Amino acid sequence: MPAMLEERIISRRLLPLLKPTFWRAVRRAQKHSMVSKRRMQNLWRLMWRGVRAGVSGDYVELGTARGGTALLLDAHRRGFPGGAERQVWLYDAFEDFEPCFARYEDVRRLLFDESDCDPEAVHLVRGFFDKGLATRPPRPIAFLHVDAGGYEGVSAGLDLVWPHLSPGAWLVFDNYGVDEGCRRAVDERVPSGLHRFGHTQAYTMAAREP
Numbered sequence: 605m606p607a608m609l610e611e612r613i614i615s616r617r618l619l620p621l622l623k624p625t626f627w628r629a630v631r632r633a634q635k636h637s638m639v640s641k642r643r644m645q646n647l648w649r650l651m652w653r654g655v656r657a658g659v660s661g662d663y664v665e666l667g668t669a670r671g672g673t674a675l676l677l678d679a680h681r682r683g684f685p686g687g688a689e690r691q692v693w694l695y696d697a698f699e700d701f702e703p704c705f706a707r708y709e710d711v712r713r714l715l716f717d718e719s720d721c722d723p724e725a726v727h728l729v730r731g732f733f734d735k736g737l738a739t740r741p742p743r744p745i746a747f748l749h750v751d752a753g754g755y756e757g758v759s760a761g762l763d764l765v766w767p768h769l770s771p772g773a774w775l776v777f778d779n780y781g782v783d784e785g786c787r788r789a790v791d792e793r794v795p796s797g798l799h800r801f802g803h804t805q806a807y808t809m810a811a812r813e814p
């Protein structure tokens with residue numbers, strides 16, 4: 605591809621969406637997810653911006669349910685340079701959450717038996733965010749996907765992941781537009797620089813070092 609054309613595609617942020625990896629990952633993820641294709645495109649685009657900017661660290665998800673967006677995060681990790689050094693950390697209370705969105709064993713089977721997630725690189729942590737993050741704390745975080753609602757849960761989760769955010773990490777809050785508790789927890793911690801995407805998603809970037 606001529607360099608000028610490639611540069612134009614990159615500058616329009618279209619490159620990650622043109623990749624067959626992306627479409628394959630979305631098709632697979634959508635079978636197990638409540639997140640729309642458009643919102644998945646935005647997740648992919650932001651993970652890709654992190655890779656392009658050289659942000660180091662793992663991918664972390666608070667709220668995994670049936671494992672759809674978890675598959676997307678792992679497909680991105682494996683699809684880009686440096687993926688072997690990254691890990692994916694997935695936190696959810698599964699059966700302990702009311703109402704139950706998904707059973708731990710079903711999600712474990714989906715990720716590790718029916719998909720090709722590497723158990724050395726993908727960690728499915730069962731428990732409420734405060735317990736899960738305290739017992740299995742993440743390493744530096746390059747990308748955070750918060751897909752849960754409720755003020756207390758989201759606040760507890762954010763407080764525990766905040767110190768681990770790499771400078772320049774992207775944070776996506778999938779329930780921001782539809783869950784008052786999530787919105788309040790985010791607004792208290794992100795007083796400015798929050799972008800909206802569609803009706804429900806909001807995202808921001810962790811402060812870069814001066």
Ligand SMILES: C[S@@+](CC[C@H](N)C(=O)[O-])C[C@H]1O[C@@H](n2cnc3c(N)ncnc32)[C@H](O)[C@@H]1O
Nearest residue numbers: 637638667669672673697701705732733752757
């Ligand atoms: C909207 S679903 C996640 C959707 C998923 N990312 C997808 O691709 O469809 C929200 C999940 O967050 C979990 N959850 C909500 N609050 C939680 C908390 N405080 N601790 C742990 N898990 C929680 C629920 O069990 C549920 O599975």
